[in-house]
Amino acid sequence: MAAIAGPAINKMSKISRRDLLQFIGAGGVGVAGGILYGEGVQRNVEFLIPQVVPPEDYSPGVATWYNTVCNQCSAGCGISVRIREGKAKKIEGNPVHPVSQGRLCARGQAGLNVLYNPDRIRTPLQNAAQRGSGNYAEISWDEALTTLGSRIGRLKIEGKAGRVRLLTGRTRGHLDELFAQFMGLLGSEHYQQYDFTYPAAIRAANRISFGVDQLPYYDIKHADFLLSFGADYLGTWLSPVHHSLAYGHLRQGRQGRRGKTVQIEPRMSLSGAAADEWIAARPGTEGLLALGIAHALVNAGNYLGSDRDEWSIALEAYSPSTVSAETDVSEESIVRLATEFSAPGTSLAIAGGATAAGTNAVASVVAVNALNYLAGNLGQRGGVIFNSDPAFSATAGSRQAGLRGMLDLVEAMEAGDVEVLLVHDTNPVYALPENVRFRRAMENVPLIVALSSFHDETTAMADFILPTNTYLESWGDDVPDPGVGFPVASISQPVVAKLYDTLAVGDIILLLARRIGGELPIRLHWATMEEFIKERWREEYELRSAAGEDQDFEAFWRASLEAGVWGQPGAATGDESVPSSSSMIASITDPVSKFAGSESDYPFVLHPYLTATFTDGRGANLPWLQELPDPMTSVVYGSWAELNPVTADELGIREGDILEVESPAGSIRVPALIFPAIRPGVIAIPIGQGHSAYGRYASDRGVNPIHIVATQVDDQSGDLAWAATRVRIKRTGERLRIIKTDGVTRTLGRQILGPKNDHA
């Protein structure tokens, strides 16, 4: 066991954690006591003489780099943060981290806008008026924690601890364990997570297909032929930075061998723009298309497994001609894709986006998995490589509530079964359809506590707001999901002293445990999150050190902190997968998504899509991302609805005409944008804007298409089928100028993109 160490380490100054803490304590940034005790004593004298006795680590003009983990999406990229004079100046990828490998996306770099966001919550707040009015009064940590501790403690004594619920986003690592322990000791089994972008269907499908509960490593880097069903792997799917690195290699990283990519989706995404071939199959039939390709593959005799006959029978109904009629993809294309997919060389099929968000989501992903199985891509370089059990936090994914879990929660809240709701790092009021009525159900909860850095829509309903440190000010750890094919764990450390009277969320839980009393403070005895994490890492270290380890724990800990990551690159991948063709075959049912709303009343399919900048709306409060032109349309600061030019012509719609987009579940008003790469009959609206709260950069800007999605559940995963709603559109007669940077979007004979050629 050795920390992945490399050239990046000499980027960092050789200082110990103690020095850093001294620096945090004395470095003139203030709030010294707060880190340890949470009382947040501000010693003003430190502001007056900040540099008379400069701290050890402080040399003006010299930059230090600290490695930590990005928390802007769930990929878990390692990052290096450049610090000068105690301030964070730049975020770059951590070169020794196997996920990001020194690279980083737009959103990861905008992490500085999270840290220095002017709209951060700076002190604990208590609701001073009507709930939701945004009228809060500042209180002290002591007061807030004592009040909450006694309320929750009383419920525990009365045996009503089950009426306390904890809802978080996608918490991983030991923070997840701390939450679970806290709730367990309290006597409540209601610890759930809700993340709109969580790949529930992919996980469920992989359980069925391969018998594993881990996301596998999709080895795009070594593939020769990549077939993506709706997965925007370069923008939003699972681990975009890592996939982008892989994509670069697939294209130009191998001498004389250029991989080909094909993208199947109704509206061109970043990955569709990068693809050699973009196929706009009829929405909701992508799984069926995969079965058609599978049929052609087996029929052509390219699958030689012993269960060949079973597959032939199972796929009999999905001949290319039948599938062609349903999917609107030519028979010739289907057969050709099957040939290319089973050609010599490595091939890989992936599924995500709208394909994994229909009412048939799991069935569709299983069909794509079947393609990988039939082409012999499982466990192969350039194919699907199974991850071993992660170093820790194996259970985090199972806490994802999905739509079904959230509906249960809403029901419980409406029935008055929830006395206390603790919310952290999730915004269900925004990221659930309005029909779920999450906000209204919250009104029935007597006490809502938000552990949050920003006033988002869900936080706005809280009675108490406990302001949290951002990820750049917190201790934590993480196991990237999906993994990279070998065991990896990253450490997250504070890179700057915290700016305000806030606390890390783990520290809040530990302090709260102390106020609740009973066995909680005895079992959760750690003074801080840092102590807790270090102890857990020590246990992990001791477990593994039997395998021949020569450095002591302190040295190992320091090396891991410097590198920001620990991993075993050589370790064998855990191949506990048992591809089960019988269960895959059994799952080949219901291959077409069922849309809410009839085609006659609602002629268009609504295609909400995630953007690389805002994803599920969390990035909307970052000014750099608001000012970043959308990659496909160049629009900034707002929402738009994309229409095919022919459709727009027929309906007499021009860019900027405000449309009323109405689904069976509700309606929104949004300006039209003519987009040449979208299937006629589809209306695409980006997710992310349309916040009613969330600070000055996000609020009252654009619309949120999730709100008009019909509440349909994919039965097998229990998750929201957010790509299965039909809509109708109406011109309102009003117009709005869409702000975008694009002028002329054709090259008009100028060779701006270079002369045509076919050099590989």
Next chain:
Amino acid sequence: MSTIVEKLRQYSKPGYYDKFDYHWTMTIDLDRCTGCEACVVACQAENNLPIVGEERFAENREIKWIRIERYWEGEYPDIKMGFIPMLCQQCDDAPCETACPVYATYHNQDGLNTQIYNRCIGTRTCAVYCPYEVRYFNWFTYTWDEPLEQQLNPDVTVREKGVMEKCTFCIQRIRIAKDNAKDDNRRRVRDGEVVPACVQSCPTEALVFGNSNDPEAKVSKMMKSPRGYKVLEELHTTPSIVYLTKVQS
């Protein structure tokens, strides 16, 4: 007199800098570029580009030293999107340089087209002359909502109203690398020692930067690709950026 004329003749010839140590060059492989715009944010962070706000954006007054241009080709369903990162091409025969009445923009011995903010009087002539439209004018003195200003890079000036600005190839990073080389008693910086923010961030490694005077540098090798071309070459601006076309299959 004759020596001055000689020098003028010599210096007005493209490639005169060959005898200097560096000629900073970039290659951009469009077959790798996915248009993700990581470079755009990286540049914004590194070079203290202002947040101009919605209103200013609507007036086309945004400031982005590097941007992604998009070009459609074909019609649905046979439609393709081509992305091309566009930034100052650091032209050897830069039209902007000849235009400036106060010599605020000039060519330095590293082959960089540099902008001296203190000299600029804001005639905006250079922006008119630039065929790549990569020069940006500060119509206002922009401010940062407190405490966003804490992020500002102390190695880079914050510009104010009336000044033209543009990509510098992250000259502050070049300076630091040169200083380090000097401290190590090396005459030149090593290949890969200078990495501008956009190149550093690029998740597909589409951007490569280096000294094209060094035949062993990665960038020199990339420039020799048969896919290489320069944008608007026909204008004889002699750009320092070589693009590699996307492979059409």
